[in-house]
Amino acid sequence: MxxxxxxxxxxxxxxxxxxxxxxxxxxxxxxxxxxxxxxxxxxxxxxxxxxxxxxxxxxxxxxxxxxxxxxxxxxxxxxxxxxxxxxxxxxxxxxETNVGAGLPVIDTLKNLLRTGDTVHRVEGILSGSLSFILGLTEAGVPLSKAVGTAMEKGFTEPDPRDDLEGTDVARKVLILARELGRTLELEEVALASLLPEEFDAKGPLPEFLARLPQADELFQRRVDAHRKEGKVLRYVGSVGPEGVRVGLVPVPLEHPLAAVKGGENALSFLSERYSPTPLVIRGYGAGAAVTAAGVLADVLRLVEGPLP
Structure with a gap:
């Protein structure tokens, strides 16, 4: 102390x-x-x-x-x-930093709800680390090297499998779903890992990282196959009428999410008020600096507000 x-x-x-x-x-x-x-x-x-x-x-x-x-x-x-x-x-x-690091995601959602709006769907890219990693693999960088670079920059969770397997994004969409009034547990989120199904991601972290290059070719094949179709892979989380889910989605190059990479986050709110054009929040969402700024903003909100 x-x-x-x-x-x-x-x-x-x-x-x-x-x-x-x-x-x-x-x-x-x-x-x-x-x-x-x-x-x-x-x-x-x-x-x-x-x-x-x-x-x-x-x-x-x-x-x-x-x-x-x-x-x-x-x-x-x-x-x-x-x-x-x-x-x-x-x-x-x-x-506030639980979902969008320094982006005003929670506050925006709460303001929509407290002013009487009805939110029908929330969807977007909620992992700055996966945004960064997928941007590199899209440029031809092997998956294992992209993960290593993201770890070196401090973009990933302490165990990068929390990012790669979708657990971190699943937690974020669960938080959004609960803000919207849904009662559900983490295991009820439909989750698909970014890692190839054939790859064994179990075991201690050092062993996982040593094996990760084995997934490079499998993942690159998927990237290349979608590139031939004019699409790119994005890791997307959504809360909608069909449920709460996260996973890799191939999106056309003209899709708004195709341009979200390099550590960016982007989230859209489709509601009664914001329809057919959704409210969109987009910005950098990876690394300690933006998260620290969001934490500091919450602290300042308490310090500057009225005493309880």
Whole structure:
């Protein structure tokens, strides 16, 4: 703990030199003892254990700002408990970066709904990392090398299989579906992996990465086959009347999603108000910088808003 604050030019060395461990219980006790005027817990991890601790943190008087998707895409009862606890203790729970990194996806959807619009369909490219990877493979870069480059740039999840197998995008569309009032679990999202069916993606991460070049030729064949048809592959998530699904979709070159690559995200909302032309949000969606900006925006919203 550092009540006096942490200098930005020395935080990493100070963290590595620290001998004190961290638990949510010690943080709650610290916050209760210090009684800060605007207590905000910021979670930039991908830890399910930390996400499960949000209700207890809120009950202890803390607001929660999170980039961690595990809370909103976990079990439905936890999703409901979060909102009930936040309302009961008058705490804010902000998670704009859960779906579009720095893009205003959650806020836009909530504003549509609170102003009386009816959203019929949400569809788009919700993974900056897969947008980046598919853009490279489209240019002839082998899949394994494209994944390695995305990892080096910090675009992927800690385990890139969360991206490649569609789990990360599935979590995002599940969050959107729940915002729209649907009651469902992650396993109910229809999910198709980006990786070829013939490729074995199991095992420890180092072993998976060592085997990944075996998928290069299989994947490139698919890319080339669709190129001959005048199409490109895009990893698309959707919430619509037919259900909630994510997977690779071949789209014609004139399709709006064909131009979305290089780390961009794009999402369309087809609603009563925005029909037949949907409301579209598009922008860069990969990397720590845009996500950090989105987290900071949520923190500033709490800091600058009225006290509860």
């Amino acid at each position: 550092a009540p006096e604050g942490v200098a930005l030019d020395g935080w990493k060395a100070r963290l590595e030199a620290s001998e004190s461990g961290f638990t949510l219980d010690t943080f709650r006790a610290w916050a209760k003892a210090r009684r800060p005027g605007r207590p905000i817990f910021v979670d930039c991890t991908s830890s399910e254990d930390v996400a499960l601790g949000y209700p207890a943190l809120m009950a202890s008087g803390l607001h929660v700002v999170t980039a961690n998707k595990k809370a909103n895409s976990g079990r439905q009862e936890h999703w409901r408990a979060l909102r009930e606890t936040a309302a009961r203790h008058q705490r804010k729970f902000l998670y």
